[in-house]
Amino acid sequence: MDEAHGNYVIKPLNRIGRGGFGYVEKVELQNSNGGICGIYARKVFALQDTSYRDEFIRRFEREVTYQADCLHTNIVPIYIHHLEGDTPWFVMDLAESDLVAELGSGKLTIRDKLTAIKMVLQGVAYLHDHDYWHRDLKPQNVLRFADGTYKISDFGLVKNADKKAESEVITKVASIMGTERYMAPEVFAGIYSEKTDIFALGVLIEDMDLSAIPGIDDLITKSTARKPTKRHTSVHEMLHELEKIIKGNGL
Numbered sequence: 308m309d310e311a312h313g314n315y316v317i318k319p320l321n322r323i324g325r326g327g328f329g330y331v332e333k334v335e336l337q338n339s340n341g342g343i344c345g346i347y348a349r350k351v352f353a354l355q356d357t358s359y360r361d362e363f364i365r366r367f368e369r370e371v372t373y374q375a376d377c378l379h380t381n382i383v384p385i386y387i388h389h390l391e392g393d394t395p396w397f398v399m400d401l402a403e404s405d406l407v408a409e410l411g412s413g414k415l416t417i418r419d420k421l422t423a424i425k426m427v428l429q430g431v432a433y434l435h436d437h438d439y440w441h442r443d444l445k446p447q448n449v450l451r452f453a454d455g456t457y458k459i460s461d462f463g464l465v466k467n468a469d470k471k472a473e474s475e476v477i478t479k480v481a482s483i484m485g486t487e488r489y490m491a492p493e494v495f496a497g498i499y500s501e502k503t504d505i506f507a508l509g510v511l512i513e514d515m516d517l518s519a520i521p522g523i524d525d526l527i528t529k530s531t532a533r534k535p536t537k538r539h540t541s542v543h544e545m546l547h548e549l550e551k552i553i554k555g556n557g558l
């Protein structure tokens with residue numbers, strides 16, 4: 308059913324997928340005089356009975372606020388949102404695919420993979436520069452758009468390093484919901500920092516199956532060191548190292 312919201316009409320088309328707290332659907336966005344603005348993705352919060360519902364609504368609101376605050380080519384942009392009522396939602400660009408599907412297709416060339424890694428690192432470097440930690444980096448949360456750009460998505464566990472206020476429930480959720488493979492050892496003790504994202508990025512690079520390129524394994528080993536202090540100091544440093552590997556191998 309079409310929904311009128313301010314100057315827009317939203318026409319739900321079909322469900323794309325389910326997340327832990329709701330679903331994502333394809334929608335057509337029209338302006339109120341019937342002009343079509345385009346096809347987008349809408350994430351809808353739909354969690355009914357839980358004693359922590361209010362906590363999760365606040366988490367959803369934070370997800371919207373933080374993602375809307377991040378304007379970068381390699382971060383999925385949010386356009387309009389509706390945070391009142393029982394089923395808050397937000398509208399974002401519609402992706403064609405994600406990094407899991409792309410890797411699974413077997414069609415990515417070495418150069419495609421290196422370009423994808425660079426885009427992911429650039430997106431996360433921007434986040435860190437703005438004091439956000441993603442805390443759930445993995446190939447499923449890297450979406451590919453029609454123009455070939457990869458963008459970071461799913462800000463559900465993003466934390467603003469400046470804001471101390473975060474309920475224990477959400478921190479627990481972060482350590483329970485994270486995918487174990489991408490979780491740094493300190494995460495199991497509830498400790499997060501830029502370094503936990505750096506660890507996840509190292510595992511994501513490992514997933515790209517590029518070990519044949521001299522230097523890539525060193526990049527992975529350093530970023531996934533057990534001790535956070537042994538990892539790269541920043542994602543910018545990882546980017547710099549990646550550029551050197553690309554150049555050094557004439558790629």
Ligand SMILES: Nc1ncnc2c1ncn2[C@@H]1O[C@H](COP(=O)(O)OP(=O)(O)OP(=O)(O)O)[C@@H](O)[C@H]1O
Binds near residue numbers: 331400403
């Ligand atoms: N902008 C988008 N365009 C196309 N598909 C999307 C978009 N955002 C999410 N999806 C897809 O919708 C599904 C659910 O996404 P969502 O981010 O809610 O998943 P999730 O990681 O399980 O969420 P959560 O961590 O909040 O539980 C996934 O399959 C995802 O690929």
